[in-house]
Amino acid sequence: MIRGKDGSIIPKVVIERLPRYYRYFNWLEDRVEKISSKKLGEYLGASASQIRLDLSYFGDFGQQGYGYNIKKLKQELANILKMNAETSFIIVGAGNIGHALIRFNAFQMAGFKLEAIFDVKPELCGETINGVRVHHVDTLHSFIRENSIDIAIIAVPRDVANEIVKDLIDAGIRGILNFAPLDLDVPEGFPVENIHIIDKMLALSFIVNSENGKPPKNGRPFKK
Numbered sequence: 001m002i003r004g005k006d007g008s009i010i011p012k013v014v015i016e017r018l019p020r021y022y023r024y025f026n027w028l029e030d031r032v033e034k035i036s037s038k039k040l041g042e043y044l045g046a047s048a049s050q051i052r053l054d055l056s057y058f059g060d061f062g063q064q065g066y067g068y069n070i071k072k073l074k075q076e077l078a079n080i081l082k083m084n085a086e087t088s089f090i091i092v093g094a095g096n097i098g099h100a101l102i103r104f105n106a107f108q109m110a111g112f113k114l115e116a117i118f119d120v121k122p123e124l125c126g127e128t129i130n131g132v133r134v135h136h137v138d139t140l141h142s143f144i145r146e147n148s149i150d151i152a153i154i155a156v157p158r159d160v161a162n163e164i165v166k167d168l169i170d171a172g173i174r175g176i177l178n179f180a181p182l183d184l185d186v187p188e189g190f191p192v193e194n195i196h197i198i199d200k201m202l203a204l205s206f207i208v209n210s211e212n213g214k215p216p217k218n219g220r221p222f223k224k
């Protein structure tokens with residue numbers, strides 16, 4: 001449970017909206033100096049009151065009659081999202097997904113530091129991919145403890161994922177991003193984010209194949 005400046009509980013949906021707000025501020029920064037919450041709402045497809053309420057959990061950023069200073073707000077959001085804190089992470093599984101993630105340089109720009117990757121295949125261990133060393137999974141526990149790693153990404157086959165998760169949690173990992181196609185077995189309240197592309201594709205396919213999901217000729221099928 002995360003609490004805001006005034007002590008109220010911050011709903012998870014609010015936390016999930018913040019990275020998108022940051023992305024827009026980043027884009028807007030070179031275009032405008034200040035913006036009203038109404039205009040911001042138009043860009044983001046949200047109401048002005050929702051944006052004001054979301055931001056109010058973290059402080060008082062807008063000015064009556066002036067709106068928001070984009071540069072300042074972007075900086076505030078970067079601080080809120082701990083983008084300058086260098087959050088450490090590891091990847092478990094150096095297969096297709098693991099390799100693609102190691103080569104994804106945006107992690108660094110968002111304030112994340114990839115410390116190591118782990119795999120069970122002896123032939124991969126000791127290799128360096130994009131400057132990151134592959135270690136044997138047997139050393140996972142001690143590596144996390146010794147290096148105080150914050151987050152782990154799971155990119156191993158489904159049947160071994162929960163075994164890895166147990167080791168990760170025992171070693172003190174504080175959050176997991178999961179690519180394996182199952183619901184991980186974690187203690188209640190433990191932070192897990194799942195990425196399941198097929199789930200998204202199936203939901204999309206349901207919408208595009210439904211009669212009332214067909215987009216109108218000149219517009220959007222649903223409100224943004």
Ligand code: NAI
Pocket residue numbers: 092093094095096097098118119120121137154155156157158160164178179180181195196197198
């Ligand atoms: P992959 O087979 O290319 O890579 C898996 C890697 O995990 C291999 O290098 C293997 O040696 C390693 N591994 C196996 N057991 C291990 C263990 N006990 N400890 C450490 N490493 C171990 O598979 P790929 O394509 O990279 O997929 C990884 C996972 O992501 C799978 O569970 C797959 O189903 C899932 N996936 C998820 C997607 C999504 O949308 N979330 C999309 C594609 C794959």
